[in-house]
Amino acid sequence: MSKKRTQVSQYYVIAAVVAAELNHTLTYCKQINLTASNAQAASSRVGNAALGFKALTGFIDDLACYTMKAAKDINFLANKASKMATEVARAATALKHFEKAKLNSRNAAYSQTILPAFKNITDRHAELQSAFQKIINKMEVELFDLKRNLRTANILASICRIEACRVNIANQATFNDVANRVDFVANKIRQRVDNAISLFDTSTQSRAA
């Protein structure tokens, strides 16, 4: 049981750190949104030559919206996990104290009367731990999904650069700048997501150890 308690207290921290990492991600998503809006305005100014680019800005915007929603969803799970970790820790503490009381009261006249409460606490602890583990697993899966989808950002940036070649030199810098910003911000987000994922890896390794 002590191993499980350590695991929970690690997840306690992980959930809080993941929430913090994804909070940063939300700020980056807003930057992508802004970049997409600017790019759309720029492509309107350029006219027909930038029609392909204009379509791309829609995809950039979609990616930012998806990332923002995914980050919010994972953040919600992280906060839920963090709160639940407190309940799991409480139930584990109650169980620890109950086990001690059960042992110390084995010769007491009414020692059997502890058993129903002991069973309730044991069941509740198991229930909470299982629910907690489900949230943690879901969070991990959603982080990997987000990371996979972020690869689209690099593709979009590359296509932006290709489209930039189709407009006159004066506007190329603007479009290349959009591509660079998408790359830059997507990399920042990926770093945050990787940080979050690595926390789970560390936890798995220490569990295995």
Added chain:
Amino acid sequence: MKSQILVETPSHKWIYFGRDPEKPDKIIDTNQYMMVTERKALLMDPGGIELFAPMLASIVKHIPLEQLTHLFASHQDPDIISSLGLWDQTLPEAKLYSPWIWEGFIRHFGMSNISYEAIPDEGSRLILDQAEVQFIPAHYLHASGNFHVYDPATRVLMSGDVGAALEDANASIFVDDFDEHVKKMSFFHQRWMPSNSAKNDWIARVRKLDIEYMCPQHGRIFKGKQVGQFLDWFEKLEVGQAITKNSS
């Protein structure tokens, strides 16, 4: 943890719990009291988290767990009621009687099942089967919302931190030599009790009660004439002034 019956009548009894030999060294020793009636029981100042297991193990030596229906916390301190989160999971149907001003604070210890029965400033009464106890105001002694429990039938006053002394874990549970005991009480009362007027107000109230046992939450129990001796001593004591020079 030691436990012993203090006083017994045909309708109910008072049991003392304390002097736990397994208590971690750095936590203050506490006394717990339980009044047991025919079908119910009231546990007073149940103690801190570290005391939960020994308390639970000791209680079932005297009563079945389901008979413990009521809890009382004289105030909000951790040594009084930080075990609440654990009792909450053990006795979900229980009621906790405590000063109204501490509800929002005490709930921080974790309380989602037990119901909070707020005691108004002027005090109140609780009937358990054939027994009735009174919650006697003891505000500012030491907490700003504070109650003691008086049982007129057995003439027991559970006096919380009033009458407390800092003692060895294996000390007797009763005061034997009052004058000697004063040495162990003076600093505690001067430092922890903030108000002379609150102290005198409480003394005037308690002098009207017929008390055979005065049972503090730390230290030893006063019996018979020692109760009057304590009240006289406490009346003369200037409180709220024991800050040591090097801590200021």
